Amino acid sequence: MATIGIDIGGTKIRGVRVEDGAVVERTSGHVGDSDLIVTATSAAGELWTDEVDAVGVGLAGLVRWPEGTFAWGPHLRGEELPVREALEGELGVSVVVDNDANVAAFGELRVGVAVGFDNFLMVTLGTGLGGGIVTGGAIYRGESFAGELGHMVYDSGGMLCDCGKRGCWETVASGPALIRLAREVIMLNPEGSLAARIGTDSISGDDVTAAADAGDEVARGLVAQVGSEFGRGLGSLIAIFDPALIVVGGGLGSVGEALLGPARRVAAEGLHGGNHRLLPPILVTGLGPDAGAIGAALMAAEGAE
Ligand SMILES: [Zn+2]
The missing domain is CATH 3.30.420.40 (ATPase, nucleotide binding domain)
Incomplete structure (x- = not known):
């Protein structure tokens, strides 16, 4: 099982690819002015391989669960963005989208x-x-x-x-x-x-x-x-x-x-x-700055099973 986790916070973005429970690749950067869907898609693209089964995304703000729509957040641009639907269309794998602190909590719960x-x-x-x-x-x-x-x-x-x-x-x-x-x-x-x-x-x-x-x-x-x-x-x-x-x-x-x-x-x-x-x-x-990204990847893995 290979999954990608992307954590988009108020200013920073971090991503990991997890294969069989281990982080095998990382990426990080700053959240720019681009559309949130474009930002998440391009971060996933940086970590992409053909073996990827699912993608998890954490977003700083209110996320409608389980639809994965970014409703609104004080630190990120855009409102009512169908992030999950757009990414599933773009990437062709199943996607879970949740609040960024929720995915961090999930990472700590599973492996932190x-x-x-x-x-x-x-x-x-x-x-x-x-x-x-x-x-x-x-x-x-x-x-x-x-x-x-x-x-x-x-x-x-x-x-x-x-x-x-x-x-x-x-x-x-x-x-x-x-x-x-x-x-x-x-x-x-x-x-x-x-x-x-x-x-x-x-x-x-x-x-x-x-x-x-x-x-x-x-x-x-x-x-x-x-x-x-x-x-x-x-x-x-x-x-x-x-x-x-x-x-x-x-x-x-x-x-x-x-x-x-x-x-x-x-x-x-x-x-x-x-x-x-x-x-x-x-x-x-226990997972450092990658807690959210790792949690998103693990949440995607469980969602995709
Ligand atoms: Zn406030």
Whole structure:
């Protein structure tokens, strides 16, 4: 069995070809201005061989399940795009299309850190804050769109979110939230250590996390601040879902302890009934940045069987 998995996030795209359970080829790039269907088709084309049996695609946004129509997303262009139907026509194999955090959760469930866990949450921290809910060993989708954890209202009247609402959790816990904090520090202190290290224009989240990794105290403080906001939201999710495990993926999630340490501390402080329960483990993804692509490929394999 050979399948291709494509993960189209808010800014980055990653793809893998999986043969008999092993990743044999990878591709990655940035999401451009092209139509989403064209983008997915060309990524699949890069990984294509005649042996491919099925293709799985994860998209950042609301995906109608099982039709595989991309309804809408705050970070990607296009609305009501029949991605599954178009790709099946183009490629001539069966295709599954799901939300990007759902396919990441599926990857962790099958071959990542969540193997053996029937109830867990996948949270992807990147351009936005995505969520995948696994309950009873399967993805919980509601009517189609469940798991938009980043758009729960966290701060009534807070900052404007990319989705058009105010105060969503992802406005304070995401890559762009970290960049905004860094910009504020640099504007206030243009001669400071952070400005000296990463410059004053076109700051990326990777710049800030690299500065934190290199031991810059200001950058570490900013990562910890985002981690604390992340942990506060996780506390609420634990009260709702009581998961056995929380898996953190996405570009910012890969930062690890500088972010997850403060997140665990704040989540533990806010734990509902905290004297009667333990904080579930909050772990970084077992599959790294390819979690979504691998999950999409595995979901396609199971769908195609
Ligand atoms: Zn929002």
